[in-house]
Every structure is written in structure tokens, then in C-alpha cells.
Amino acid sequence: MMFQTTPPYPGSSDWATIAWIIISLFWILLLFTDLLDRSRLMRYDRFVRIKLNDLEKMMREAREASEKYIRDLGAKEPNKILEGFIGNFFIIEPVSIEPIDIIKRMSHLIRVRDNKIRAYISERLPENTDPVKKMNLAIILEINWTLDLYYRYIRHLYLSSKKNNNWILLMQLAMVLPIIMRELEAVKRAVEPFSKGIPVGDSAGPMVISVLAPTAERIPITEETVYSKAEFENRILYLIKAEGPGGTVGRPGEALEKLLETLNGKVARVITVDAALKFEGEASGSVAEGVGAAIGDPGPEKISIERSVAKYSIPLDAVIIKMSSREAITEMSKEIYEGVLKAVEKVKEIIRARTKPGDTVVIIGVGNTVGVK
Amino acid sequence: MSSIYLTQIDFGTLLLLILIIMLVISLLPNLLKGEEKEKRQQPTKIYSVLSCLECDYSETREFVPGDYVGKILENRKCPKCDSLMYVKAIYAVYEEKTKEKVRI
Secondary structure, eight states: OOSOOOOSSTTOOHHHHHHHHHHHHHHHHHHHSSHHHHHHHHHHHHHHHHHHHHHHHHHHHHHHHHHHHHHHTTOSOHHHHHHHHTTOOOOOOOOOSSOTTHHHHHHHHHHHHHHHHHHHHHHHSOTTOOHHHHHHHHHHHHHHHHHHHHHHHHHHHHHHHHHTTOHHHHHHHHHHHHHHHHHHHHHHHTHHHHHHTOOBGGGHHHHHHHHHSSSSOOEEEETTEEEEEEEETTEEEEEEEEOOSSSOOOOHHHHHHHHHHHTTTOOSEEEEEEEEEOOTTSOTTOEEEEESOOOOSSSHHHHHHHHHHHHTTOOEEEEEEEEOHHHHHSBOBHHHHHHHHHHHHHHHHHHHHHOOTTOEEEEEEOSOOTTBO | OOOOOGGGOOHHHHHHHHHHHHHHHHHHHHHHHHHHHHHHTOOEEEEEEEEESSSSOEEEEEOOTTOOBTOEEEEEEOTTTOOEEEEEEEEEEETTGGGGOOOO
16 A cells, blocks of 8 residues: 555544544534535625526526617617617516505506607617518517616625625525526517517417418407407407507507497407416416417506406406417417417307307407517 | 555545545536536427418418418419418427427
């Protein structure tokens, strides 16, 4: 043997004994001091810093792709358009401790913000810019806004945890960051479908309308929302969707309210079709049917649908196409397209089974109508 | 002068070696995870489903910029009945979709 000295016990070498003493001391330090916690925290700290760098990179990539899109629209300083939008255009939620007319107040604030965004875009782009591309730009700006907000918020939590020596906050942040990053990765990827005008998973609802009546005239009914009239097995169908093919969700609630007023409430059934979040393990594109308003807005549109059908006592059906949050904002997958076809069949089944020939049925395709006319 | 043979290693040294090997093995999954993340970002292919306005003919081709669902294609005629065709749907095929499947 190389280091043959007097062994402390039979069959043992000197260097091994020293190593064991060091390891034993190390164990004592780990067990009886907060060295273990601190070493873990160092790992969490490093992990959060890496994720923050990844997020910054994602933000930069989204910004570069967005700048290219804005430049192609003819704007001279795309980075200024992005910088002017990011960090601004926040919305302060209405007072909820006094709930009277909260929906009216919320709806008003959402509309003020929407109009502000539209004006911001129109002021900065050439006059002859395609309105569809302007609508898509509004979504692209929102994507950059979201990524920036999350980056700043995560950085705030990280720096606060370091400043206040808050171990729990740092650990919680490290635990939850992989999920957040996965969602934000999908948000970043959403720039591409919106810049190319490709339908996303959330476009499933409007696509159902398009499959039901592909060539029917789209008549404007309210801001960024249209309706079409079609016939199906001796029933009259009114089909509501957002005005495409630009990226918008329209105002389906307000549109239904107006349509029902025009028809004096003489409608046999209202069917809402929308994309819905699936549970982990469920198949993407599977279709389910229920009762209620299938719509995921902050409140004003949903309550408008509920109030309208309740006023005239019209049965309200919901058909949902299941998908993950990632699938909802990235290019529509083949599975979801197949789900759209299944949803069309489900809608036809409902009409055949629960309405009579001569009845009027309203179908609302809820969702972002990017790439769908 | 001479090298260490396995039979000459004492119990303490053996434990130390096992500890080092276990440490290396515990680090391996982290390296493998990094590779999986790269695979998840495979590019996608986008297709447009074209359908005839009159008959049931339908075909699928790669997405062309400017396509949107409901677009009537003026320069494309149905090979079966010579009517106009329209874009019925646009969808993406994700190349490594199977990776996200969960087997219970």
C-alpha cells in the first residue's frame, strides 16, 4: 500500500481514519447546526437565480419576435412601442367590499382599457395598417406585458426573501417556479401563432361556429362581435362569435343580450361552446356537456349571458372542449381540432334532441378568434 | 512503489468509495433532465384543411401565411366538382406529443 503507517485499528489506514473523522465532524455540524438549511438555501437561491435568468431570456426572445412583427407593420421604432406598453396599462380592480353594480364598474374599466390599447396602437402604426394585424398586435403586446409583470414580481419575491432573510419565501418560490416557468414558456410561444394568424387552442369555440356555417355572412352586432344566421334541420340558428380573423374575444354576453331583445326572447335554447381547462391525465380534445355559461371572462360577459337567458327563461347548455393551459394559447393541435369536430356533433345532437322543427336556437362560440373568420 | 488491489482495501476506505459512487449516481438524473427539456421544444408543423363548398371533398396541405379558417380560396377548385374551396381548419402537429402523456 502507498501510505503504510501505523493503523489506528487492525486493517485500517491512516488517511482513511482522518477522512472518517472529517466526515463524522461534518455530520455533527449538519445535525446540530443550521448548516444543512443554509446549504439547501444556497441551492434554492441558485435555482431561483437560474430560473430568473431563463425568464429574462424568454422575455428577450418574445420581445425580439414582437419587434420584428411591429417592424413588418411599418412602425419605425418598435422597441419604443413595446417599452411604452410594458409596465403601463395596468387595471385596478373595482371596490368589492361594496358589491352593488360591481359588474357595471368592472365592465366599464375593462372597456376603458381596451379602448386605450386600441388608441395606443392606432397612434403608432401607419393609417393603412390591416385591422386584423392591429388586433393581433394588441394580443402580442399583452403577452410581453404578462412576461414582464411575472419577471418583475418573481424578482421582487426573490430579492425580498434575501433582504429579509425569509427562508420560507425563498423555498416556496423555488418549489413553485417550475410550474410558473412552464406556463410562461407557453405564454412566450403564443407570440408566434398571433403574429402569423394561426388559431390557438382557445379558438375552438369560434371554430365550431365556423364549421357549422363556414360561408354564412358575419353581421356585426356589437364591438368586435358578429352573428350569422343559418338553418339546420328546419331550425333557425343564430351563431355568435368574436369578429375574426384578428385576435379578439369580442363581447359575446352583450351580443346575446342584444340578439334576444331583437328576437323578443323567442328562442328555444342557447348553447355556449368554449375551451376549458382539463385535469392532468385527461385527454386533450375530449368534449363534455353541461348546463350554464361556458365562458371564462372576468365576469361581465358571463353574467350578461346568465341574466339574458334568465330574463326570458331560456334553457342554457354548455359544451366544453378540454385542453391544458399551454394548449389554450399555443397553435391548435390536431387533437383539439378533432375535439372541435366532436363538439359540432354534440351541438347538433342537442339541437335534434331538445328542440323542435321551427324553433330558434342561439349558439355562442366563445374564445379568441385569431385565424378564424 | 505498488498499487492498491481490491483485496487490500480496508472496510473504511470501501465505505468512502461507496459514498463517492452514490454521490455521482445522485447527480446523474439532473444531467438527464436537461436533455429532456431540450427535446420538449421541437418545432411544429402547421397544416390547413381545405374543403369544398359544395361536395364532401377535403384535403390537407401545409399552412401558407395568409390562411385563416373560413377563407375562400379563389384560385383553388375542387378536383371532384370544380367548385370553390375554403379553409375549414388550421392545426399543428406536435412532433413529440407522446412525451406529455401520463400512464397510470
